[in-house]
Amino acid sequence: MVLQDLGRRINAAVSDLTRSPNLDEKAFDGMVKEICSALIEADVNVKLVAGLRKSIRNTVSFKDLAPGVNKKRLIQKTVFDELVKLVDPHAEPFKPKKGKSNVIMFVGLQGAGKTTTCTKLARWYAARGFKACLVCADTFRAGAFDQLKQNATKAKIPYFGSLTQTDPVAVAREGVEKFKKERFEIIIVDTSGRHRQEQDLFDEMVQIQQAVRPDQTIMVMDGSIGQAAEQQSRAFKEAADFGAIIITKTDGAAAGGGAISAVAATHTPIVFIGTGEHMLDLERFAPQPFVSKLLGMGDMAGLVEHVQSLKLDQKDTMKHIAEGVFTVRDLRDQLSNIMKMGPLSKMAGMIPGLSNMMGGMDDEEGSTKLRRMIYICDSMTDKELDSDGKVFVSQPSRITRIARGSGTSVREVEDLLTQHKMMANMAKKMKGGVQNMQRAQGAMQGKNNKQQMEAAQKRLQSMGQGMPGGADLASMMKMFGGGGGGPGAGFPGGGGMPDMASLMKMMGGGMGGAGGGRGRR
Template structure:
């Protein structure tokens, strides 16, 4: 993935320094030198790297540091903060509002992936309750309208375009007027790709802007553009004055730092990253989360949002969440979780979001991981309805069931045993989460009732639990505000459509699944993908 090598090199430089027995100014300078070399090799602008170097050195002045200061922690924090500054222009981007028409216009170079990204963004907002539409104002590229039409039809998004009208400004104005009349919340206008040197196409771009008066103009930048990103983005900024950037093709293996340089050059925020070819492969960009992911610290918020978007309309997922809230976890629930993971994309994409998992999965083939997941689905599909809806105890009582399922799924008995073992572990987690959720509900009822004596007693119990290191390392829990946060975390209070998020059970489950997949199903023998059929019943 783009910038993955950069992240590894920066991580290695900081870790080498922090492990050093003699942490002096020379070790600090060596670390900065390696970080700068890594940034330069990733095509980050030379001037930006120089500024970063000065900022890190200025923040950590060895001569004036008090003896009590933890130098390693200070250096780690400084590197993190300065990398965040590198990709954060401290400028807010436009946020569309429901109940009114928000017109978004796309501009960018030829081949940057504008048309595909238009559909991805439309689908992103559509899954969040916006009424979205697409307008093809690219009359220059042959097949542009057909491509947008295919993408929009696949994503079930209304579209507008013309095969006869050659003036893109007229097409854009007609399309926007049509969808405004039909009260669409978000109208996305796709335009022709162009180069900085093509003055006629730049003039056309400004004519479209005048015709549709967009609320936001987005520049689409190919992550493989290299050092020319700064010059190209500056040219677009001078002509179209875009307010946001989307970086595409970040699933490739190019350096990618050139696109990051465009942020500093134009003082414009990146709002999304294109991470693949599928409609779901669009990640919201947040500077701190991006640097955390870059340094192998994960992006749990991004993982939560991604999973909720995938499972929002899934009846099976809602049933699973309901079961977990009650402390129940069936084999069918496990199958639903595995299916959700498969929808999320390749293992390399998922591993970047979960703290520490990128190191564990380094070198693991996406195809290999995907095959293991599919083999687990074959196992589930060879179970009876009663077995799927059960707790797995009947397999312990009647081991011959495992033999039947292994034969029916084209897998091995060892693989079936591993799946059942992982299910038992996760069912135990669900039971604990169900109990905690009931406790949280009781506490919430107390807060609503306003019984001060009960609330004081609850606070005292929670404080004692925190002091004893309870609650899974969540630290001392001094009072009700923290407990309210926990309830919100476990109850999916933010934009999840009332569905629990991954704050409690699901993230742990997913990590357990992944570690199980990497270590537990090593056998993988016998009969490959042949037997999807149901086992003999």
């Protein structure tokens, strides 16, 4: 995956140094050299890398360090901060407003994935309550309108285009005017792919921009573009003055650092990253979470947002947890929800330490294990599903019957029941915590009084749950390892990350305990 190897190399360099018994200037220089080498091999601009090397060395000056300074902590923080600066243009991206028409125009090279990304973005906004639509102003490429029509139909997004009109400016103007009259809030205009040397197409792009007057122009950039990224992005910036970048195809095997160079060259923020071909494979980009994920430290905020966008049904499970109960059916529901959340490799990047723990297990293997666990649950009777699991202890013959019925082994059924018992014990410890969170959240949402807000926030933090992302979600994240304060932090028994570790181990990952937290600030 793009940037994954880069993350591993940087993480390994920092970890090797911080574990070294002799942390001296020579070892530090070796770490800096390895980080810079990894960045250059990932196609990051050489000047940017030279600047990063200089900043790290200036910040961590061994001669000027006070005797009591924790060198390991300082080095970790410095590397993290400098990598954040590398991808942070210090420019705020456009934020669409509800209740008004926000026109977003897409530009970029041909083959960068603009049409697919247009649909992904429209679907992303639609999932968050915006009335979104698509306009196909690409009359140059054969099949462009058909592709957009197919994607939009699949995503249930209204669209506009023409098979007869050849003037893209006319199509764009007509489509935008139509959707504005119909009070659409997000109007996304797809344009033809073009190269900086194709002056006619560049002029056409400017004409479309003048016709539709977009609130935001986004450049879509292929993650594998390499060193050409800087020149191309500069040319588009001068012509269309785009205000944001979306990097696509980050699930490929290319280096991916060229796109980072484009950010620095144009001082333009990356707003999203395309992580696959599925309509849900679009992640919001923010510098700190991106670097945190790159270094194996997780992106809990991204995971929270992803889970919320799926609108998973958690009501029954959360009600049970509030009562200190966790049935086998609750476990089955959570397994199904994990399947809906997307590839395990994507989740692993968001959960601190899990990417290290997954080892060599790929998405296909992980999904197969999850499905087999669901098959086991599907072979149970309603009485067994709604039980606390004790019925299997008193009547072990049920385990044999379920194994035969699900096409699995007795060992697999026993492993699933062991996992259920572990989570049921956690639910008992969490009893009452969910109501407290709901009360705290209610106070934060229903009161504007500053003192009330502060009191509610303290109540949330006292439970180790600093972000008010929703009580249901918070509980689920706690159950599956998302405490947000590091492995096992923030709730009774310290069972956060170890529980996810146990689940992954049961799925065949062969992982012992939590390997997370490496490089944590």
